[in-house]
Amino acid sequence: MKYGTFVPIKRAPTENLLLAALSAEDRRRLLGDCVASDLRLDETLSYSDDRIRHVYFPIDGFISLITPGIGRAQLEIGLVGNEGMLGVPLLLGINVSPLRALVQGAGHAWRIDAAHFLRVIESHATIRVALNRYLYVFLAQLMQTATCTRFHLVEARLARWLLMTRDRANSSQFHITHEFLAYMLGVRRVGVTSAASALQRRNLIRYRRGDIAILDVRGLERTACSCYAIDKKIYGRVLGKGRRSRQNAGRESGAIRLAAQIAGAISC
Ligand SMILES: [Zn+2]
Helix, strand or coil: CCCCCCCCCCCCCCCHHHHHHHCHHHHHHHHHHEEEEECCCEEEEECCCCCCEEEEEEECCCEEEEECHHHCCEEEEEECCCCCCHHHHHHHHHCCCCEEEEEECCCCEEEEHHHHHHHHHHHHHHHHHHHHHHHHHHHHHHHHHHHHHHHCHHHHHHHHHHHHHHHHHHCEEEEEEHHHHHHCCCCCCCHHHHHHHHHHCCCCEEEECCCEECCCCCHHHHHHHHHHHHHHHHHHHHHHHHHHHCCCCCCCHHHHHHHHHHHHCCCC
């Protein structure tokens, strides 16, 4: 099945926030066996029920997590960008993923062999504890998505999705089709057309032949359902900058060096 295309028009090289939150020593342990990997648009990194062979820490691309199903019975229930990681079942000792992982924003990621990842988290509690905090955030977001899909209006859900995507793409401009948006939101195309037109009439977005530009972030935040703010609040509380800065005072030089490495797209 073709999902459509999604191409951030501009990207800002950055770092993976989970890795940046680790101490320099723990980061070296975890990345000791890593590869700088391209995330190619429309690439399926793993299908549901596949054995997990690699863990991905996105740097400047992002990945949709999609429930298994046929045709329209598929639904995106999560997005993983540089705030997270792909491969969380390993943190629970499970080596199979229940979801399909599809690249929706081309970019780069650190890729770690699953066996190395398991060895490191089993022998280094500080890394395991740090990543378990992300697991909590991830599960909270899945639960929020279930509520969102059941109770919230398409227009508000579309606004939420555009903001989530903007955060992960580091861009306010995307190329995306109605068909793809319909899959992401689990609604018919006509529903997406109506919601996108409403946002455009209010000058919150511009949508032309698949090119979306977010014109008014604050206005879109006011339009989005409460799920967007709840997700951000949970992330901030569990993994946010304030917490990281308190824990990692003095460690930032390592994070900055890592960011420089990433920007240079070098191998580790
Ligand atoms: Zn919602």
